[in-house]
Amino acid sequence: MRPYKGGRGGAELQVRRATESCEGSRVSGAMNSSGNHNKKLERPLAGDETTLRALLEHQRAWETFATESLHMIPVLKAQMTAVTQETERAAMELLLHLRMLTSSEGEASSRDDSVNLSKVVMAMQFQDITRQKLEHVGLALDRLKAHLQALLKGPGDEEAKKEIAALELVEQHYTMEEERRLHTAALGPDYGEPVPMDIVSKEPDSVTLF
Amino acid sequence: MGKTALIVDDSPTMRQMVAFTLTNAGFTVVEAEHGKDAVNKVAAGPKMDIVVTDLNMPEMDGIALIKELRKLSAFRFTPILMLTTESAAEKKQAGKEAGATGWIVKPFNPEVLLKTIAKVLPA
Numbered sequence: 001m002r003p004y005k006g007g008r009g010g011a012e013l014q015v016r017r018a019t020e021s022c023e024g025s026r027v028s029g030a031m032n033s034s035g036n037h038n039k040k041l042e043r044p045l046a047g048d049e050t051t052l053r054a055l056l057e058h059q060r061a062w063e064t065f066a067t068e069s070l071h072m073i074p075v076l077k078a079q080m081t082a083v084t085q086e087t088e089r090a091a092m093e094l095l096l097h098l099r100m101l102t103s104s105e106g107e108a109s110s111r112d113d114s115v116n117l118s119k120v121v122m123a124m125q126f127q128d129i130t131r132q133k134l135e136h137v138g139l140a141l142d143r144l145k146a147h148l149q150a151l152l153k154g155p156g157d158e159e160a161k162k163e164i165a166a167l168e169l170v171e172q173h174y175t176m177e178e179e180r181r182l183h184t185a186a187l188g189p190d191y192g193e194p195v196p197m198d199i200v201s202k203e204p205d206s207v208t209l210f
Numbered sequence: 211m212g213k214t215a216l217i218v219d220d221s222p223t224m225r226q227m228v229a230f231t232l233t234n235a236g237f238t239v240v241e242a243e244h245g246k247d248a249v250n251k252v253a254a255g256p257k258m259d260i261v262v263t264d265l266n267m268p269e270m271d272g273i274a275l276i277k278e279l280r281k282l283s284a285f286r287f288t289p290i291l292m293l294t295t296e297s298a299a300e301k302k303q304a305g306k307e308a309g310a311t312g313w314i315v316k317p318f319n320p321e322v323l324l325k326t327i328a329k330v331l332p333a
Contacts, residue, residue, distance in 0.1 A: 118320045121227055125317035128221045132266075132295055175266055175296040207326050208313040210306040 058154065065147055071187060072144065072170070076137050078186040079179065083130045090126030097123065132175060140170045213259035213331065214238045218248045218275060219293070220267040224316075228262055228293065231320040232327075245270025249278050257284055260327055265294035265301065276308040289330035293318060 097119040100112075150162075174180050215237045217228045222243075229239045240255060242248035244267040252258060261279065265272040272292055279285040289311040294301075297315045305313055311330050314323060 114321070121231065121320050122317045124227060125224065128224045128316065129295060131221065175294070177297050206315040206318070207322060208302060209326070209329065210310060210312060 058151075061151055065151055068147070069144060072140060075183050075186040076140055078182050079133055079137050082178070082182055083133045086126055086130055086133075090123045093123040094120060129176070133179060136173045136175075136179060139173045143170055212236065212238075214240060214256055215327075216240050216242065216248060216252065216258040216261045216263075218242045218245065218261065218263035218267070218272070220244055220264065224264070224293075228318075228323070231323055232262075235324050235327075244268050245272065245275035245278070248275055252279070252282070252285070258288060260331060261285075261288060261290040262293050262323075262327075263290065265292055265296050265305070273304055273308045276305070276310055280309040287332075289327075289332075291326065291330065293323075 097116045101116045101120070171180070171183055174183065213236075215232050217225050217232070217239055218241075219225045219228065220243050225241045225243070229241060232239050237260075240251055240258065242251050245263075246269040248261075248263070249270070263272045263275055270278070272294065276290055276292075279288070279290065290309065292305050292310050292313045293316060294313070295316045302313050312326060314326060
C-alpha cells in the first residue's frame with residue numbers, strides 16, 4: 001500500500017486539537033476540582049480520546065483509499081482506452097487483409113494468400129487479448145469494491161486490513177508487458193491523455209524453445 | 211501428417227483459431243477448456259503427439275497441467291508448447307522448469323506456430 005501522505009492538515013489536525021483540548025480539560029479539571037469530582041471527569045475524557053483516535057484511524061484509512069482510487073482510476077481508464085484502440089486496429093487490419101485476399105485479380109500467388117490468411121488469423125486474436133485486458137480491469141474494480149467494503153467494516157478489522165493491503169496487488173494480475181507499461185505510464189506525473197499503444201510486431205521474439 | 215494435437219485454452223475463439231491452423235495442416239485436434247479438462251481427456255482419449263496450452267486458465271493453469279502430464283509415461287517426451295499473452299521471463303522460466311518444450315507469445319502467427327511444431331515434433 002502506498003504510504004499515506006495527504007490530508008494531514010485537515011482531519012488529523014482537527015482530531016489532534018480535540019485530543020489536546022481533552023487533555024487540557026483534564027489538567028484544568030485536576031487543578032480546579034476536588035479528588036472525587038476529578039476522577040469522574042477523567043474517565044469519560046479518556047474514553048473520548050480513544051474514540052477520537054479510532055476516528056482518526058478510520059479517517060486516515062478513507063483518505064488512503066481516496067488516494068489509491070485517484071491513482072487507480074486513470075490507470076483503469078487508460079487500460080480500457082487501449083482496449084478500444086486495439087479493437088479498432090485489429091478491425092482495420094482484418095479489413096485490409098481481407099481486401100487483399102479478395103481483390104488479388106488472379107495475380108496474387110497462393111503464397112501471398114497464405115500470408116494474408118495468417119495475418120487475418122493474427123488480427124482476429126484481438127478478441128482474446130481485449131478479453132484478458134478487460135478481465136484485469138474487472139479484477140481491479142473488484143479490489144476497489146473489496147477495499148470499500150473493508151472500510152465500511154472499519155479499518156481495525158483483521159479481514160479489512162487484508163482487503164485494504166490487497167489493493168496494491170492489482171498490478172500482479174497483468175499478463176501482458178503492454179499492460180504493465182501502460183500502468184506505469186498512467187501513474188507518471190505527466191499523464192493526462194490516454195497512453196498510445198506501441199504497434200510492434202512481436203514475431204521475432206514470440207517463440208522461445210527450451 | 212496424421213498426428214493428433216491437444217489444444218488447451220479457456221477462450222473458445224482461441225481454440226478455434228489454433229484448431230483451424232492445425233487441422234489445415236493435417237492434424238486431428240482434441241480441445242480442452244482448462245487443465246483439468248485436458249487431464250480428463252488424455253486419460254480417456256487417444257495418444258497425443260503434441261500439446262498446445264494456454265497459461266492462465268480456470269480450474270488448472272498451464273504450468274500445473276504440464277506438471278500433471280509429465281507424470282504420465284505417455285507424455286514424458288511429448289512436446290508441450292505454451293501459447294500465452296504472458297511474456298515475463300520469470301513465467302517462461304517457470305514453464306521451462308515444469309517441463310514445457312517451448313513458449314509462444316500471443317497473438318500467434320499460424321505459419322510461425324506450424325514451423326515451431328515442425329521443429330519440436332519427433333520425425
